[in-house]
Every structure is written in structure tokens, then in C-alpha cells.
Amino acid sequence: MIELIVDAAGLAESRFAVSPLNEVAATLLPWGLHPDPSAAAWVARARRVLRRAQLPLLSELALDGGGYLPDFLSPHPNGPSPTVEEELERVRATPPDRVLGELAALRDGRPRAGLEGVELPPGVRRAMARGGGHVARQVAEELRRYWELAFAPHWPEAKAALDAEVDRCAGVLARQGAAEMFNSLHPGIRWADSTLRVDSRFTVRLGVPLVIVVPSLVAVGPGVAVDPVRGGRLRPPMLAYPVRDRPSAPTPPSAELARLLGPTRAGLLGAVARPASTTQLAARHFLSAATVSYHLGVLLRAGLVTRSRSGRTVLYRRTPAGSRLAGRDV
Incomplete structure (x- = not known):
């Protein structure tokens, strides 16, 4: 159990925060190796790309079992919606001593968190x-290539x-408050008595300055x-959790x-059970953007x-009316 006070x-x-690089790094963890059956097909395909592409550092750091993935691969988002270019630049600019320190933590383990060391x-x-600077630059370049091959076409x-x-x-926050909002994220996340409890095989209890919450499709x-x-300061923890409302292939309409x-x-x-743009819909349905825009305008005026x-x-x-007409749940 991880407890964040x-x-x-x-x-x-x-x-x-919505973080593109967090999704990339998540496929290097065990849940990326064995994705949830409800996950989009590109999630499983990403790991196949990782195995085939020439990405030596990422392939070696990817975890097929439990353990620790160096945090510099997925910098904490410094805004609500950073671009992948902004996040890659932060990886590239990671201080060399931090890079080497996190790789040393991977090698030596972290007894407090119950993590054993591994042979690098x-x-x-x-x-x-x-040097740490070389590692940061190479990792950033491999992350960029991995992103372009496996993620960029699906990111919108x-x-x-x-x-x-x-x-x-x-x-939920506006209508029911922060406690109910945290409790709505996932059954393994609970808020009570000024403490955020997260199910985990690790045992950690920390007072933290704030929490950055990052939804994930991976x-x-x-x-x-x-x-x-460095210096013993604590960075705000990043809490990632799986979203329940995952995008999926649309069901053909009834006759x-x-x-x-x-x-x-x-x-x-x-x-449009999930949000989609005119461009995305045009590509999926092999229609012109003008045709899609026209039909969406009709549906919009009808309140659907x-x-x-x-x-x-x-x-x-x-809308709920559109979902009822389509014979699907809201």
C-alpha cells in the first residue's frame, strides 16, 4: 500500500495532466507487456514495435517483470497538456547526475520500497x-523514434x-468534492483522512506537497x-491510473x-460515442472533411x-438523446 498524505x-x-510521454513509458512496464483486453490495439502493437525497431536502450530498460523504471524516461508533466516535443526536450536536458543516480538505483535496488537490484x-x-548526458540524449532520441512509429498516428x-x-x-469535483473525485478514479485508489491510499505491492508512506494525476490508456x-x-527535496508524486472509458472501434449502425x-x-x-474531430472521422470513414462537417451539422441541429x-x-x-437513438448506453 502506498499512502500519500x-x-x-x-x-x-x-x-x-495529459502526458504523451507517460503513455510511451507505460508500455515499458509490465502492464504494457500484457495490456488489458479492453485496451486499443495500438497498445499491444507498440510492444511489437519495441521488439522489432532498433531501440537498444529502451529495449534493455523495458521491464518484463516487477521493478523500477528510471523516472527520467517520463518527466512529471509541468503543465496540463504538454506536447511530446516539450517532454522529449525535458528528457534530453535531464541533469547527468540524476540520470546516473536513477540507473544506479535500478542496479542497487531500493530497500525502503522493497525493490531489489538487478544487473544492468x-x-x-x-x-x-x-556519461549521464549521453544516456539522456540517446534515450530521448529512442523515445522520439518509438513515438513516431507506434504512437503518433493514434494520439489525436x-x-x-x-x-x-x-x-x-x-x-465530479465540482458536484461532489475532491474526496469523491479521487474515489471515482479506480477501485485501487481511495481517499480518506487527508491520505490518498493506492493499492501496491510496495509499502510507502509519505507526506507530499501535492499530487499530479495522470489518466492513462495503457x-x-x-x-x-x-x-x-538532489538535496532530499521530494518531487510531487505522479499518480497514473487506467481510464474506464477507453476508445474502441465503432459498432456498425443497425439497419x-x-x-x-x-x-x-x-x-x-x-x-462519436467518444470525442472525435472532423478530420479523424473523415479518415476513419473514407469521406471528405466537407461531407463529414455537413452531416455533423445536421446531427448537431437535431440535438444528437x-x-x-x-x-x-x-x-x-x-448527446444522451443521440445515444438513446443509437440504442446504446450513455
């Missing part, structure tokens, strides 16, 4: 001999699902990244719905879909 000020400063793979040892849809989860939590269970930095709305419009209504803005992108999603 957060006072009222820390609770007020705790925040959510030869490629990692050779990279360490060239994945981010829309993660943003929708943050919006859901914001609604994770199959909650996880906490919490480590001291009845297709006759009522027309096959194109019915297919689009079925596809709603739209909201995420950055520069306009996302469409079924």
Missing part, C-alpha cells in the same frame, strides 16, 4: 560509461479520450512515481438506424451530438 493546501494545488544490461552499462484519438476523462473528473492498474531529487438517418449519418452518430473545443480542435460527441 496531502494537507489542505496540497489538495488545493493538486492537478490533472550491457548496452546500459556502455552508455553509462559515456487517444488524447481526446484522456481529455474527456479529465472533464469527467472535473464534473495502464491496467494505478501506479505512483515518487522519488527524491433500422441506417434507414432512419441514412447510412453515412448513422455511421457518424455511432462513431454536441461539440466542444480542445485547443485548436473541435470535437464532436453523442
Whole structure:
């Protein structure tokens, strides 16, 4: 059990973040090796990319069992929605002594957390001999290649699902308070008596300044990244947890719905159970963006879909009325 003690000020400063690099790093953990059956197909495909591509450091650091993954591979998000380029630059700029210190922690273990040391793979040892700065630069380059091969084509849809989860939590927070919001994240996460308890095989109890909450489409269970930095200061822990509302392939519309709305419009209504943009829908349905925009406009005026803005992108999603018409749960 991991227990994070957060006072009222820390609770007020705790925040959510959507992190592309956290999703990449999560596939290097055991839950990335054995993804949840409900996960999108690209999650399992990412590990196959890792095995085939020339990514020596990432392949050696990937954990097929329990253990510790160096935290510099997945920097704590310093904003609500950092880009992958911003996060890769932070990996590249990791202080060399921190890189070597975290790799030494992997080698020597962490008795307080119940982590035993491991023999470092030869490629990692050779990279360490060239210095922490070299390791950081090589890892950043391999993460960039891994991202481009396995994640970039799927990120717009994945981010829309993660943003929708943050919006859901914001609604719970506004209507029911912070305690209920934390308790709604996952059965293995509980809030009571100023303490956030997270199910874990490790035993850790810490007072923390705040918590950064990161929803994930890769994770199959909650996880906490919490480590001291130089000087004994404690970085805010990052709490990652699996979202329940995962994007999936749309179900073909029924013949009845297709006759009522027309096959194109019915297919689009079925596809927006999760937020999606005009561009995404056009690519999935092999339609022009103008055609998709026209049909979405009809559905919008009929009250069957709603739209909201995420950055520069306009996302469409079924309304409860649209879900009832489509014969699906809200």
C-alpha cells in the first residue's frame, strides 16, 4: 500500500495532466507487456514495435517483470497538456547526475520500497560509461523514434479520450468534492483522512506537497512515481491510473438506424460515442472533411451530438438523446 498524505493546501494545488510521454513509458512496464483486453490495439502493437525497431536502450530498460523504471524516461508533466516535443526536450536536458543516480538505483535496488537490484544490461552499462548526458540524449532520441512509429498516428484519438476523462473528473469535483473525485478514479485508489491510499505491492508512506494525476490508456492498474531529487527535496508524486472509458472501434449502425438517418449519418452518430474531430472521422470513414462537417451539422441541429473545443480542435460527441437513438448506453 502506498499512502500519500496531502494537507489542505496540497489538495488545493493538486492537478490533472495529459502526458504523451507517460503513455510511451507505460508500455515499458509490465502492464504494457500484457495490456488489458479492453485496451486499443495500438497498445499491444507498440510492444511489437519495441521488439522489432532498433531501440537498444529502451529495449534493455523495458521491464518484463516487477521493478523500477528510471523516472527520467517520463518527466512529471509541468503543465496540463504538454506536447511530446516539450517532454522529449525535458528528457534530453535531464541533469547527468540524476540520470546516473536513477540507473544506479535500478542496479542497487531500493530497500525502503522493497525493490531489489538487478544487473544492468550491457548496452546500459556502455552508455553509462559515456556519461549521464549521453544516456539522456540517446534515450530521448529512442523515445522520439518509438513515438513516431507506434504512437503518433493514434494520439489525436487517444488524447481526446484522456481529455474527456479529465472533464469527467472535473464534473465530479465540482458536484461532489475532491474526496469523491479521487474515489471515482479506480477501485485501487481511495481517499480518506487527508491520505490518498493506492493499492501496491510496495509499502510507502509519505507526506507530499501535492499530487499530479495522470489518466492513462495503457495502464491496467494505478501506479505512483515518487522519488527524491538532489538535496532530499521530494518531487510531487505522479499518480497514473487506467481510464474506464477507453476508445474502441465503432459498432456498425443497425439497419433500422441506417434507414432512419441514412447510412453515412448513422455511421457518424455511432462513431462519436467518444470525442472525435472532423478530420479523424473523415479518415476513419473514407469521406471528405466537407461531407463529414455537413452531416455533423445536421446531427448537431437535431440535438444528437454536441461539440466542444480542445485547443485548436473541435470535437464532436453523442448527446444522451443521440445515444438513446443509437440504442446504446450513455
